[in-house]
Amino acid sequence: MKFKVKDKIFEGGTHIMGILNANSTSFFGFSRIDGDEATKAEKMLKDGAEIIDIGGQSTAPGAVKESALEEASRVLPVLESLRAEFPGAILSVDTFYSSVAEEALSLGADMINDVSCLGDKYMAEVVAKHGASICVMHNRRGSKSKDMWLDKELGLMKATDTLLRAGVESDKIIIDGGIGFNLTHDEDRMLLERYNRLEDIGYPLLLGASRKSFLGGEVESRLTATLDTTKLAVKQGVLFVRVHDVKENKMIIDLYS
Numbered sequence: 352m353k354f355k356v357k358d359k360i361f362e363g364g365t366h367i368m369g370i371l372n373a374n375s376t377s378f379f380g381f382s383r384i385d386g387d388e389a390t391k392a393e394k395m396l397k398d399g400a401e402i403i404d405i406g407g408q409s410t411a412p413g414a415v416k417e418s419a420l421e422e423a424s425r426v427l428p429v430l431e432s433l434r435a436e437f438p439g440a441i442l443s444v445d446t447f448y449s450s451v452a453e454e455a456l457s458l459g460a461d462m463i464n465d466v467s468c469l470g471d472k473y474m475a476e477v478v479a480k481h482g483a484s485i486c487v488m489h490n491r492r493g494s495k496s497k498d499m500w501l502d503k504e505l506g507l508m509k510a511t512d513t514l515l516r517a518g519v520e521s522d523k524i525i526i527d528g529g530i531g532f533n534l535t536h537d538e539d540r541m542l543l544e545r546y547n548r549l550e551d552i553g554y555p556l557l558l559g560a561s562r563k564s565f566l567g568g569e570v571e572s573r574l575t576a577t578l579d580t581t582k583l584a585v586k587q588g589v590l591f592v593r594v595h596d597v598k599e600n601k602m603i604i605d606l607y608s
Contacts, residue, residue: 352555354590355522356441356484357461365585365604368593369400373407373425388429389436396440399601404464404593405429406445419448427454434459449473456481466490469510475517485519486557488527491534499538503528507552526554531563539565543580547587555590562595578603
């Protein structure tokens with residue numbers, strides 16, 4: 352299965368999306384930017400990131416949900432700065448607000464990373480309007496379904512069908528199973544072990560497990576465990592991993608590919 356962003360087609364192997372957080376509350380401090388977005392993005396690109404994902408709010412459990420206006424005020428200046436500095440780079444914006452997506456795509460973002468699985472009913476048409484790519488992630492927090500796999504499969508199928516009906520091209524869609532967005536850490540681990548089961552939905556996969564709490568310990572000590580998840584992603588044929596530590600994860604990908 353292939354995934355197209357901008358003028359590039361990703362097909363086969365495991366690739367890296369690097370995380371840049373334009374906020375002060377992200378759970379891993381190193382990914383936060385404070386006027387040094389160009390320096391951090393440049394390092395990520397040199398270390399092997401093929402997409403840079405810019406986020407404006409924390410989605411960790413218990414985090415305060417920021418307004419679309421606040422999120423836009425954080426993300427859009429960073430996007431503009433990076434687009435001017437790296438005109439050829441593939442830039443993604445992590446948002447579940449269609450209004451933020453509209454502005455971001457108008458300013459040169461290439462894709463949207465939506466952790467709400469199209470919770471905003473206008474998101475699909477905004478992405479289609481701009482001919483953009485999108486990652487849709489399944490969020491199981493608060494779900495009443497007892498069957499994790501069925502919950503995810505039905506949720507992701509509904510979202511991808513909505514995107515297709517809106518006019519988004521099928522090869523511009525990638526799906527994320529939502530590690531860290533489940534009812535328990537046991538569900539996170541169960542999902543990780545059989546992550547490529549989600550390929551049955553018909554789209555390439557993105558895995559976002561980097562330094563998340565289900566790995567145990569403090570966030571600063573989770574690099575080794577993160578690298579283990581990337582090794583598993585390579586073995587399962589996952590197309591993208593979304594990570595904080597690009598260089599180290601690229602070494603694992605190269606070693607086990």
